[in-house]
Amino acid sequence: MAAFTFICSECGARYRETEVRYVCPACARQQQPGGVTRGVLRVELEHVPERWPAARWSDPQTLASFLPVASSASFPPLPVGCTPLLPVARLRQHLAMPHLWVKDDTRNPSGSTKDRASLLVIAKAIEYGFDTVATASTGNAASALACLAAAAGVRAVVFVPADAPHAKLVQSASYGARLVPVTGSYDDAFELSLAACDRFGWYNRNTAFNPFTIEGKKTVALEIAHTLAPDPPDAVIVPTGDGVIVSGVAKGFADLVRAGLLTRAPRLVAVQPEGSSAIAHALREGAAAPTPLVSAHSVADSLVVGAPRNGLMAVAQVRASGGAGVLVSDEAILDALGVLARTTGVFAEPAAAAALAGLLVALEEGVVAHNERVVVLVTGSGLKDVGAAARAVRLPDPIPPRLEAVAEALDDAPESRR
Amino acid sequence: MAAFTFICSECGARYRETEVRYVCPACARQQQPGGVTRGVLRVELEHVPERWPAARWSDPQTLASFLPVASSASFPPLPVGCTPLLPVARLRQHLAMPHLWVKDDTRNPSGSTKDRASLLVIAKAIEYGFDTVATASTGNAASALACLAAAAGVRAVVFVPADAPHAKLVQSASYGARLVPVTGSYDDAFELSLAACDRFGWYNRNTAFNPFTIEGKKTVALEIAHTLAPDPPDAVIVPTGDGVIVSGVAKGFADLVRAGLLTRAPRLVAVQPEGSSAIAHALREGAAAPTPLVSAHSVADSLVVGAPRNGLMAVAQVRASGGAGVLVSDEAILDALGVLARTTGVFAEPAAAAALAGLLVALEEGVVAHNERVVVLVTGSGLKDVGAAARAVRLPDPIPPRLEAVAEALDDAPESRR
Numbered sequence: 001m002a003a004f005t006f007i008c009s010e011c012g013a014r015y016r017e018t019e020v021r022y023v024c025p026a027c028a029r030q031q032q033p034g035g036v037t038r039g040v041l042r043v044e045l046e047h048v049p050e051r052w053p054a055a056r057w058s059d060p061q062t063l064a065s066f067l068p069v070a071s072s073a074s075f076p077p078l079p080v081g082c083t084p085l086l087p088v089a090r091l092r093q094h095l096a097m098p099h100l101w102v103k104d105d106t107r108n109p110s111g112s113t114k115d116r117a118s119l120l121v122i123a124k125a126i127e128y129g130f131d132t133v134a135t136a137s138t139g140n141a142a143s144a145l146a147c148l149a150a151a152a153g154v155r156a157v158v159f160v161p162a163d164a165p166h167a168k169l170v171q172s173a174s175y176g177a178r179l180v181p182v183t184g185s186y187d188d189a190f191e192l193s194l195a196a197c198d199r200f201g202w203y204n205r206n207t208a209f210n211p212f213t214i215e216g217k218k219t220v221a222l223e224i225a226h227t228l229a230p231d232p233p234d235a236v237i238v239p240t241g242d243g244v245i246v247s248g249v250a251k252g253f254a255d256l257v258r259a260g261l262l263t264r265a266p267r268l269v270a271v272q273p274e275g276s277s278a279i280a281h282a283l284r285e286g287a288a289a290p291t292p293l294v295s296a297h298s299v300a301d302s303l304v305v306g307a308p309r310n311g312l313m314a315v316a317q318v319r320a321s322g323g324a325g326v327l328v329s330d331e332a333i334l335d336a337l338g339v340l341a342r343t344t345g346v347f348a349e350p351a352a353a354a355a356l357a358g359l360l361v362a363l364e365e366g367v368v369a370h371n372e373r374v375v376v377l378v379t380g381s382g383l384k385d386v387g388a389a390a391r392a393v394r395l396p397d398p399i400p401p402r403l404e405a406v407a408e409a410l411d412d413a414p415e416s417r418r
Numbered sequence: 419m420a421a422f423t424f425i426c427s428e429c430g431a432r433y434r435e436t437e438v439r440y441v442c443p444a445c446a447r448q449q450q451p452g453g454v455t456r457g458v459l460r461v462e463l464e465h466v467p468e469r470w471p472a473a474r475w476s477d478p479q480t481l482a483s484f485l486p487v488a489s490s491a492s493f494p495p496l497p498v499g500c501t502p503l504l505p506v507a508r509l510r511q512h513l514a515m516p517h518l519w520v521k522d523d524t525r526n527p528s529g530s531t532k533d534r535a536s537l538l539v540i541a542k543a544i545e546y547g548f549d550t551v552a553t554a555s556t557g558n559a560a561s562a563l564a565c566l567a568a569a570a571g572v573r574a575v576v577f578v579p580a581d582a583p584h585a586k587l588v589q590s591a592s593y594g595a596r597l598v599p600v601t602g603s604y605d606d607a608f609e610l611s612l613a614a615c616d617r618f619g620w621y622n623r624n625t626a627f628n629p630f631t632i633e634g635k636k637t638v639a640l641e642i643a644h645t646l647a648p649d650p651p652d653a654v655i656v657p658t659g660d661g662v663i664v665s666g667v668a669k670g671f672a673d674l675v676r677a678g679l680l681t682r683a684p685r686l687v688a689v690q691p692e693g694s695s696a697i698a699h700a701l702r703e704g705a706a707a708p709t710p711l712v713s714a715h716s717v718a719d720s721l722v723v724g725a726p727r728n729g730l731m732a733v734a735q736v737r738a739s740g741g742a743g744v745l746v747s748d749e750a751i752l753d754a755l756g757v758l759a760r761t762t763g764v765f766a767e768p769a770a771a772a773a774l775a776g777l778l779v780a781l782e783e784g785v786v787a788h789n790e791r792v793v794v795l796v797t798g799s800g801l802k803d804v805g806a807a808a809r810a811v812r813l814p815d816p817i818p819p820r821l822e823a824v825a826e827a828l829d830d831a832p833e834s835r836r
Contacts, residue, residue: 003543038470043465060594076763077504077505077506077507078502078504079502079718079764080765082773084496084497086495086496087495088495090569090571092648104527107527108523109522109524109764110761110763110765111799111801147763147765148763149763150759150760150761150762150763152507153508159827162816166589166808167804167805167807168468169805169813170804170811171800171804171807173757173811173812173813174756174759174760174765174800174807174810174811175759175760175763176756176759176760177767178828179813179814180814180817180824180828181814181815181816181817181829182816182817182818182819183811183816183817183819184818184819187587188819189819191819192820192821192824194822195821196821199821199825200824217693229472233489258515272629277462291503306832313542336593337592338594341568341592341593341594342568342592342593342594343568343630344496344568344569345494345496345565345566345567345568345569345593346496346525346527347528347529347565347589347593348773381529381801382589382592382800383529383589383799383802385799386585386588386589387585389588389589389592390585390588391585392592393591393592394591395584395587395591395597395599395600396590396598396599398580398599398601399598399599399600399601400601400602401600401601401602401607401609401610401613403610403613403617406598406610406617406618407617407618409598410575410596
């Protein structure tokens with residue numbers, strides 16, 4: 001089926017699938033510990049289908065024709081993607097944007113866009129003959145790996161910093177993943193996962209290290225473009241942490257332009273929290289490489305990264321798309337979480353709500369215009385982090401079970417919420 | 419479009435849509451406070467389509483032809499249903515059941531089967547001209563109402579007992595629902611919601627009171643039957659609290675038999691926790707009516723009801739299907755949660771995992787056989803109650819970031835988990 005070559009996104013070196021597994025060996029020599037990943041590989045398919053698929057995007061045959069797998073039988077037997085692209089009438093009115101859509105990726109099996117990456121990584125693990133896939137992660141990537149691995153019957157091992165939030169690990173553990181809490185930082189967990197894969201013969205899914213994480217995420221762009229065909233969106237708003245999702249989105253549109261299915265790729269807007277903004281800063285300052293932050297923080301925990309591992313590729317691709325980086329405050333993220341839920345019925349985690357917060361900034365800054373065709377990518381479910389959502393709402397005081405008390409309580413409630 | 423009549427499930431009286439709103443006025447005179455609902459109405463469509471739809475089940479035109487609405491434009495603009503029916507190869511092997519499926523209703527917009535009911539209730543509220551819909555609930559019904567109401571731009575008011583778990587309310591509040599915590603029991607909240615709807619001119623969505631909650635949930639049966647056509651399942655395993663979901667499932671199959679699209683309806687197995695088992699007990703003891711429990715309790719909070727409000731209809735329908743009631747322990751529910759997640763990648767809340775636990779009991783008791791065609795209905799997402807899932811897994815102790823420690827930790831881990 002889809003034959004392909006790896007191309008180094010830094011030096012342009014080309015490798016056959018059998019020659020290299022994770023990153024460009026030449027560029028990897030410049031790797032700094034805990035820094036952005038050097039030599040991240042892109043997948044170049046020999047042939048991209050020149051027609052839209054007749055079946056749905058979650059169909060294994062469809063996926064196999066657009067993704068670098070040897071067989072459609074390699075995919076785990078759990079539908080991923082094919083999520084709704086919502087024409088959000090009420091949010092359109094609220095924002096005076098008549099051509100706005102929300103891509104609701106909360107509907108994926110483990111509740112986030114990362115399932116798209118894990119679908120492909122597990123398929124490749126099966127094709128390469130691995131029985132175990134490991135990753136370093138504290139959140140959605142771990143859950144996504146554990147979920148798809150469970151469906152496929154592959155073992156998942158997840159390395160986490162020991163101080164990772166307890167609740168975040170329960171979902172992964174429920175899927176049967178082996179959790180390995182590590183006394184140390186995320187970088188320690190990352191390095192240990194690499195060493196363990198080497199030593200025990202496991203496959204590594206680390207984000208922005210395994211090239212199939214980027215390639216898998218491109219399916220969200222394929223679906224968006226197909227739903228809106230023949231008119232592509234003018235801009236896609238993408239919440240950005242380490243830069244893998246935005247690069248996956250760019251790759252999807254690039255494949256479609258190459259196949260002649262799109263005449264142009266949309267501008268990509270990378271949204272980052274003010275406290276975790278290395279990629280957005282690089283984009284705004286004209287720098288090629290993001291400067292790692294000593295300490296990153298945000299209510300949107302899925303976007304918190306000091307050194308965005310896929311920063312080089314993300315900065316280059318957003319810039320090449322004609323897009324931009326925008327910054328959002330934690331307060332704006334929580335506000336956006338409420339606006340999105342109240343106007344569309346989509347309950348997002350803070351990292352995903354950041355996309356809507358970023359759209360507001362992009363409108364103010366003139367990065368997108370009100371009459372453009374714009375898609376907001378909502379990457380993860382609000383049920384992933386109910387604690388954060390609780391900060392955005394006020395739960396009223398109890399009333400006695402009498403009608404008069406109901407009337408009073410409703411009078412007190414702020415009407416402006418709707 | 420679909421014209422219909424209400425029929426009282428107790429006395430058989432027939433009413434036109436304009437004559438009655440919630441329950442049979444004659445039978446309602448026998449209503450006991452806090453008891454099972456008397457005079458629950460069934461919807462009888464004048465005409466059920468005699469062909470499977472060409473479009474998907476989430477398509478408004480398709481829904482309108484099978485549901486009692488005046489127009490397909492009445493539905494909220496958020497896809498509900500059309501969830502995967504998974505052929506769960508690994509679980510089939512684990513249970514030696516070659517013809518087993520899991521209906522994954524965790525993929526609904528607010529994460530549970532209750533979205534199917536709210537979709538129809540909001541559509542009817544719009545057709546009747548209500549701008550506000552109220553319900554009494556502590557959990558998934560409230561979230562589902564709030565979610566679909568937000569998408570449609572209808573106001574939602576949710577009456578909850580003041581001691582309802584905080585986290586359960588955050589999702590509803592995030593969707594913009596007005597929460598009204600009531601100092602008192604669920605029954606107090608229920609009665610207050612009825613009084614408030616009367617007084618303020620709101621529409622009431624209370625489960626097993628508004629007849630469209632049952633009718634809306636039937637779509638899950640339509641989808642199951644369509645996916646497996648032409649061979650219907652032999653049995654469907656349904657987690658059961660107040661008896662609305664199991665009645666909705668029965669109604670869906672009944673409609674299809676009436677239309678000639680099915681030759682027979684499957685047996686329904688109602689699964690209840692040992693601590694909240696009024697319907698299952700009535701089924702096992704040959705009683706027509708469930709005896710309300712003084713105090714109900716279970717880890718599966720969505721199934722905890724003292725007096726199952728739709729108990730009369732549920733008992734009659736499960737019995738008529740040739741099915742049975744089965745009881746499961748909290749321990750078995752948590753075990754099943756893990757087995758389901760580890761073998762299928764579907765992360766269920768305890769109430770939903772109870773269905774799988776119930777299948778094991780049904781196999782033991784000879785209620786279903788290993789070689790039958792069986793569907794397990796998974797009604798809600800595990801992300802709804804991560805705290806309960808945490809009770810089913812063990813998070814290991816941290817290790818230092820050294821390979822030797824990884825090897826030791828893996829040796830210690832119980833291999834039996836997969």
